[in-house]
Amino acid sequence: MPLLELNEVTIKFGGLIAVDSVDLTIEKGEIQALIGPNGAGKSTVFNLVTGIYPPTSGTISFKGQAINGKKPYNITRLGIARTFQNIRLFNELTVLDNVKIGRHCRSKAGAFGGIIQPPSVKREEKEIEQKALECLRLMDLDDKAEELAKNLPYGEQRRLEIARAMASEPEILLLDEPAAGMNPQEKTVLVEKIKKIREMGLTIFLVEHDMKFVMGISDRVAVLDYGKKIADGPPDAVQKNPEVIAAYLGKEVV
Amino acid sequence: MAFLDGLLPAYYESIIITVGIYIILALGLNLITGVTGQLSLGHAAYMCIGAYTSAIVSMKLGLPFIVALLCAGIVAAIFGIFIGFPVLRLTGDYLAICTLGFGEILKSILFNMPYVGGAMGMAGIPPKTTLLNTIIIALIVIIVMVRMERSRFGRSLVAIREDEIAAECMGINAFRYKLQMFAIGTFTAGLGGALWAHKIMVLQPRDFGFMKSIEILNMVVLGGLGSIPGTILGATLLTAIPEILRFSSEYRMVIYGALLVIMMIFRPHGLMGNTDFNKLAKRTFRVFNTNNNKDKKSGMEG
Ligand SMILES: Nc1ncnc2c1ncn2[C@@H]1O[C@H](COP(=O)(O)OP(=O)(O)OP(=O)(O)O)[C@@H](O)[C@H]1O
Ligand SMILES: [Mg+2]
Numbered sequence: 001m002p003l004l005e006l007n008e009v010t011i012k013f014g015g016l017i018a019v020d021s022v023d024l025t026i027e028k029g030e031i032q033a034l035i036g037p038n039g040a041g042k043s044t045v046f047n048l049v050t051g052i053y054p055p056t057s058g059t060i061s062f063k064g065q066a067i068n069g070k071k072p073y074n075i076t077r078l079g080i081a082r083t084f085q086n087i088r089l090f091n092e093l094t095v096l097d098n099v100k101i102g103r104h105c106r107s108k109a110g111a112f113g114g115i116i117q118p119p120s121v122k123r124e125e126k127e128i129e130q131k132a133l134e135c136l137r138l139m140d141l142d143d144k145a146e147e148l149a150k151n152l153p154y155g156e157q158r159r160l161e162i163a164r165a166m167a168s169e170p171e172i173l174l175l176d177e178p179a180a181g182m183n184p185q186e187k188t189v190l191v192e193k194i195k196k197i198r199e200m201g202l203t204i205f206l207v208e209h210d211m212k213f214v215m216g217i218s219d220r221v222a223v224l225d226y227g228k229k230i231a232d233g234p235p236d237a238v239q240k241n242p243e244v245i246a247a248y249l250g251k252e253v254v
Numbered sequence: 255m256a257f258l259d260g261l262l263p264a265y266y267e268s269i270i271i272t273v274g275i276y277i278i279l280a281l282g283l284n285l286i287t288g289v290t291g292q293l294s295l296g297h298a299a300y301m302c303i304g305a306y307t308s309a310i311v312s313m314k315l316g317l318p319f320i321v322a323l324l325c326a327g328i329v330a331a332i333f334g335i336f337i338g339f340p341v342l343r344l345t346g347d348y349l350a351i352c353t354l355g356f357g358e359i360l361k362s363i364l365f366n367m368p369y370v371g372g373a374m375g376m377a378g379i380p381p382k383t384t385l386l387n388t389i390i391i392a393l394i395v396i397i398v399m400v401r402m403e404r405s406r407f408g409r410s411l412v413a414i415r416e417d418e419i420a421a422e423c424m425g426i427n428a429f430r431y432k433l434q435m436f437a438i439g440t441f442t443a444g445l446g447g448a449l450w451a452h453k454i455m456v457l458q459p460r461d462f463g464f465m466k467s468i469e470i471l472n473m474v475v476l477g478g479l480g481s482i483p484g485t486i487l488g489a490t491l492l493t494a495i496p497e498i499l500r501f502s503s504e505y506r507m508v509i510y511g512a513l514l515v516i517m518m519i520f521r522p523h524g525l526m527g528n529t530d531f532n533k534l535a536k537r538t539f540r541v542f543n544t545n546n547n548k549d550k551k552s553g554m555e556g
Binding site: 050052071072073076077081082084088089090091092093097100101102104105106107109110111113114115117121124125128164168 | 398401402404405406407408409410412413416417419421422423425426427428434435438480
C-alpha cells in the first residue's frame with residue numbers, strides 16, 4: 001500500500017482547472033519531487049493534500065484512508081506536515097514557541113488545564129519543550145531559540161519551518177520550495193538535513209525549482225504542466241523525456 | 255474582611271474601584287483583539303449584558319452578589335458564543351461588524367424592555383461592589399490571563415493571530431479555539447459589568463454605547479495589544495488621569511484622540527505591546543468603509 005495516493009484529483013478555481021486529474025503514488029521512505037513551470041499547480045497539490053482546499057473531484061488517501069475533505073488540523077494529526085512556499089512563520093513569537101506550536105497535535109491541554117496547571121499539564125509542557133528543542137537541534141537552530149522568528153535570516157526561516165513541521169512527528173513531510181532564496185552553502189546544509197530526515201524513516205514530498213537540487217536528492221520526479229501530470233519516474237528518465245523538455249522550453253533544464 | 259474599607263478617602267477608593275473594573279474589562283478585550291487578533295468593536299455590549307443580568311439577579315431575585323457575578327459572566331459568555339458561532343468560522347473582520355451591530359441592537363432592545371426600565375433604566379441596585387472584592391476579582395482575572403497566555407491554549411491563540419492558515423496546518427482547530435477564547439473574553443466583560451452595576455447603582459442602556467467599547471479598546475491599544483502589563487497600564491492611565499486631573503468628561507475624548515495620534519507616530523506597538531497598532535487602525539477603517547458602502551448601496555436601492 002502506498003503511503004500517499006492521489007487518484008484523479010482535480011480542483012477548479014472558477015474557470016481555471018489548477019490541478020487536472022492528477023494520479024500520484026508515493027511509497028514510504030521515498031523522496032518524491034514535484035516539478036513544473038510557474039503556475040503549473042504544484043503548491044495547489046500541497047494545499048489539496050493538507051486540506052486547505054477540498055478537491056473538486058478525485059480522492060486522496062493516506063495509508064489507505066481517504067483524507068480528501070478533511071480539515072487541515074485533522075490531516076496534520078494523521079501524520080502529514082508541511083512548509084510553505086511563501087514562508088508562514090508566527091513572526092512575533094520566538095523560534096522556540098514556533099516549534100512548540102508545531103507540537104500542538106501531539107499534546108492536549110486545553111484552556112482550563114492552562115489556567116489550573118495540574119501536574120499532568122506541567123509535564124506535558126516540559127515534554128513539548130524538550131521535543132521542540134530536539135527539532136531545533138536537528139535543524140541547527142537551537143542557539144536561536146529565544147530570538148523572534150521574524151528576525152532570522154531567510155535561510156534560517158526556511159529551516160525553522162521544517163523544524164516546526166517536524167515537531168508534529170509526521171510520517172510524510174511536504175516541502176514547498178525549501179531551497180528558494182538560499183545561497184549555495186545554505187543549500188548544501190539543507191540537502192544534508194533532508195537526507196538526515198529521510199534516514200529517520202520519513203517520506204519526503206518536495207516541490208523545487210532548482211533542478212540540480214531536485215535531481216540530486218530525489219528518488220522519483222513527477223512533472224506538472226498546466227495542472228496535468230506529464231511525466232513521472234526516476235530523475236534521469238524524466239530529464240530525457242521530450243514532453244518535459246518541451247514544457248520547460250526556454251527554461252533551464254540541467 | 256472589611257479591613258480595606260475606610261482606609262482611603264471615599265473619593266480615591268472610588269477611583270481605584272473604577273480602575274479595577276476597567277482592568278477587568280480591558281483584559282477581556284485584550285484576549286480577543288490583542289492576543290488572538292479578532293477585532294471586536296462591541297465589548298461594552300457584553301459589559302452591558304453582565305450589568306443588567308447581575309442587577310436582575312441581585313435586585314429582582316434577591317440573590318447574593320457572588321451569584322449575580324457568576325450569572326453576569328455566564329450570560330455574557332452565552333451571548334458571546336451566540337454571536338461568535340456564526341462569525342468566527344470566517345476569517346476577516348466580520349466579528350468587528352457583527353459586534354458593532356450587536357451593541358446597537360442590544361441598546362434598542364433594552365430601551366424597549368419595561369422589565370429593565372426601558373430608557374429610564376434600572377435604579378436602586380444594591381452597592382455591593384467594594385474595594386476588596388474588586389481587587390480580588392481583578393487579581394483573579396490577571397492570574398487567569400497570565401497563566402493562559404503561557405499555556406498551550408494561549409500559544410495557539412497567538413498562532414491564530416499571526417497566521418491562521420499556518421496555525422490550522424499545525425493542528426489547531428482555529429474556530430474552536432476562537433470560540434472558546436471569545437467565551438472567556440465576554441465572560442470577563444460580564445464580570446466587569448456586574449461590578450460596574452453594583453458600584454454606580456443605576457443602569458441606563460445609553461451608558462453602554464459604541465463609545466464605551468472604543469474607550470475600552472483605547473486602553474488595550476495604548477498599553478499595547480497583546481500585552482497584559484500594557485493593558486493594565488493602559489486601563490489605569492486612561493481611567494485615573496482624567497479623574498485625578500479633574501477634567502470634565504468631554505475632555506476625556508480629546509485626550510484619547512491626542513494620545514492615539516501621538517502613539518501612532520511614536521509608539522506604534524503601544525507602550526508595552528507587540529502588535530502593530532497601525533494594522534489595527536487600518537482594519538478598523540476598513541470595517542467602517544465596508545459599512546458605509548453598504549449604507550450607500552442600500553440608500554440607493556431604497
Ligand atoms: N485560491 C486560488 N484561487 C484562484 N486561483 C488559484 C488559487 N490558488 C492557485 N490558483 C491558481 O492556480 C494555478 C496554480 O497555482 P500554484 O500556486 O499551484 O502554482 P505553482 O506550480 O505552485 O507555481 P509556482 O512555481 O509559481 O509556485 C495558478 O494559475 C494560480 O493562479
Ligand atoms: Mg508554488
